[in-house]
Amino acid sequence: MSPDTLPKTTAAPTAAEPGKGERAHSRARAARRRKIVVGTARALLLVLVLGLWEVLSRANVIDTFNFSMPSKIWDQIYTWITHGTALGSLGEQIWYTLYEALLGWVLGVVAGVVFGIALGRITFLADVLGPYIKVLNSIPRIVLAPIFVIWFGLGPASKVASAVVLVFFPVFFNAFQGAREVDRNLVANARILGASDRRVTLQVVIPSATSWIFTSLHVSFGFALIGAIVGEYIGATKGIGLLVAQSQGTFNAAGVYAAMVILAVVALVAEGLLTFAESRIFRWKPSESDS
Amino acid sequence: MSADISPAIELRGASKTFRTPSGGLHTAVRGLDLTVGRGEFVAVVGPTGCGKSTTLTLVSGLEEPTEGEVLVAGQPVSGVGDKVGFVFQQDATFPWRTVLSNVMAGPRFRGVPKAEAKQRAREWLSRVGLSAFEDRYPHQLSGGQRKRVALAATFVNDPEILLMDEPFSALDVQTRALMSDELLELWEGTGASVVFVTHDLEESIALADRVVVMTAGPATVKQVFDIDLPRPRRVEEVRLEARFIEIYREIWESLGEEVRITRERGAAHVA
Numbered sequence: 162m163s164p165d166t167l168p169k170t171t172a173a174p175t176a177a178e179p180g181k182g183e184r185a186h187s188r189a190r191a192a193r194r195r196k197i198v199v200g201t202a203r204a205l206l207l208v209l210v211l212g213l214w215e216v217l218s219r220a221n222v223i224d225t226f227n228f229s230m231p232s233k234i235w236d237q238i239y240t241w242i243t244h245g246t247a248l249g250s251l252g253e254q255i256w257y258t259l260y261e262a263l264l265g266w267v268l269g270v271v272a273g274v275v276f277g278i279a280l281g282r283i284t285f286l287a288d289v290l291g292p293y294i295k296v297l298n299s300i301p302r303i304v305l306a307p308i309f310v311i312w313f314g315l316g317p318a319s320k321v322a323s324a325v326v327l328v329f330f331p332v333f334f335n336a337f338q339g340a341r342e343v344d345r346n347l348v349a350n351a352r353i354l355g356a357s358d359r360r361v362t363l364q365v366v367i368p369s370a371t372s373w374i375f376t377s378l379h380v381s382f383g384f385a386l387i388g389a390i391v392g393e394y395i396g397a398t399k400g401i402g403l404l405v406a407q408s409q410g411t412f413n414a415a416g417v418y419a420a421m422v423i424l425a426v427v428a429l430v431a432e433g434l435l436t437f438a439e440s441r442i443f444r445w446k447p448s449e450s451d452s
Numbered sequence: 453m454s455a456d457i458s459p460a461i462e463l464r465g466a467s468k469t470f471r472t473p474s475g476g477l478h479t480a481v482r483g484l485d486l487t488v489g490r491g492e493f494v495a496v497v498g499p500t501g502c503g504k505s506t507t508l509t510l511v512s513g514l515e516e517p518t519e520g521e522v523l524v525a526g527q528p529v530s531g532v533g534d535k536v537g538f539v540f541q542q543d544a545t546f547p548w549r550t551v552l553s554n555v556m557a558g559p560r561f562r563g564v565p566k567a568e569a570k571q572r573a574r575e576w577l578s579r580v581g582l583s584a585f586e587d588r589y590p591h592q593l594s595g596g597q598r599k600r601v602a603l604a605a606t607f608v609n610d611p612e613i614l615l616m617d618e619p620f621s622a623l624d625v626q627t628r629a630l631m632s633d634e635l636l637e638l639w640e641g642t643g644a645s646v647v648f649v650t651h652d653l654e655e656s657i658a659l660a661d662r663v664v665v666m667t668a669g670p671a672t673v674k675q676v677f678d679i680d681l682p683r684p685r686r687v688e689e690v691r692l693e694a695r696f697i698e699i700y701r702e703i704w705e706s707l708g709e710e711v712r713i714t715r716e717r718g719a720a721h722v723a
Binding site for chain 2: 346347351352353354355356357365369371445447
């Protein structure tokens with residue numbers, strides 16, 4: 162076999178290579194040390210900020226009534242976990258919000274991807290609908306939340322609707338852009354190889370648009386949470402947004418912060434799951450260290 | 453049955469005009485007459501950017517001629533036909549498909565059952581020496597290997613007409629010679645007619661039965677040369693033969709002039 166058929170990937174230095182073992186070892190050790198230093202610095206920064214907040218609050222430099230303090234926030238979370246909230250158990254509130262956000266997110270993503278790819282592929286549709294989509298996009302969509310509460314009531318439907326409108330546009334624009342920027346060579350190649358228009362869309366346009374779409378998925382899950390929370394805040398029977406509204410109504414600053422902390426944890430977990438899914442789907446892409 | 457005796461490819465007075473983004477018109481080819489016989493290997497050489505590639509897109513059916521006629525096997529071209537294979541200059545392997553799946557793509561697009569497509573793909577992969585790499589993704593291969601995947605993916609469809617648009621121009625010199633030899637080997641088994649576009653005169657003489665010299669853009673046929681070097685050829689050896697050098701000199705006299713014109717135009721643009 163010719164020399165250039167040798168796999169390039171095997172040329173990467175491995176620890177087993179003779180003579181290079183020592184170096185690779187020390188490099189790995191340095192990388193580990195750096196990781197520990199960064200991690201420690203991060204933890205220190207958090208402790209410093211929270212500690213300062215706590216100390217200044219206890220010394221009455223910061224007004225605890227308005228700004229609360231970390232220990233109170235923690236107490237609040239603890240109480241919610243152990244004794245439940247005024248609305249029922251904390252888990253139920255989280256689940257409610259998560260359910261609304263997830264449903265809204267899925268619907269918004271599906272609609273965004275379908276419309277984005279369709280408009281990206283069919284120029285006529287894009288020309289006709291383009292201006293309307295621009296107009297809709299220029300509306301600050303969060304103001305639709307009160308209307309949805311009027312339309313769909315206090316139940317989850319109104320929150321799902323506000324999540325959908327928030328999610329739809331970023332996903333739509335990315336899918337549209339992704340469909341537009343497909344490598345023309347790949348499309349030409351697929352057509353020469355015998356692909357019909359439908360096949361080109363399904364097997365060339367959609368796969369190459371996925372990296373665009375995934376970029377928007379990360380952002381848009383945050384939007385879905387915002388939609389659900391704002392909807393709940395305006396009017397609901399359950400959910401973390403309602404918890405925020407209630408805490409605000411009783412001048413319980415710690416409650417508002419506690420809800421924020423819970424939301425942050427939920428968002429981070431969702432983000433982690435998404436990143437995991439992405440790494441499975443994009444196995445065909447060169448990872449950054451690989452190339 | 454006139455279709456059986458008609459040439460593989462015929463261009464009659466074909467012209468192609470594009471609208472440029474600035475609104476002007478750009479004529480890529482004008483009044484192009486070219487006939488390619490069955491099983492013939494024709495190389496098209498011309499100055500850079502003269503419209504050689506456009507000729508191929510017209511034959512493939514990816515673009516329609518603005519004027520004139522393009523016939524494949526005696527039939528006017530309308531849309532992409534199933535007789536044509538096209539190897540592109542740039543990488544056109546699907547990055548999200550494995551090597552095997554890339555080669556299977558053509559037969560699958562044409563409705564061949566999966567098992568049969570897989571078997572045919574494996575056959576061609578072994579012919580280009582990539583059997584061990586069928587589970588890799590294109591980004592894990594070298595440039596030469598990716599080109600081999602492209603060749604296998606094209607040949608697996610059994611094209612009667614093979615269009616190649618500077619397929620090896622992105623490869624290094626040694627890989628290039630090697631790939632040229634492999635191309636000749638693969639082609640000799642198929643009886644396909646080939647149109648091979650290049651700006652490299654050496655490559656064109658080493659590969660082709662006939663070399664077509666194009667004028668500076670808008671491209672049209674300037675002169676056609678028969679290459680009487682015996683086959684089978686080894687690209688790196690045939691280059692050193694006296695006859696090769698003779699032919700080279702002869703064709704360069706014709707091509708060199710067009711290259712000069714193109715360069716002068718370029719210089720005028722810059723100034």
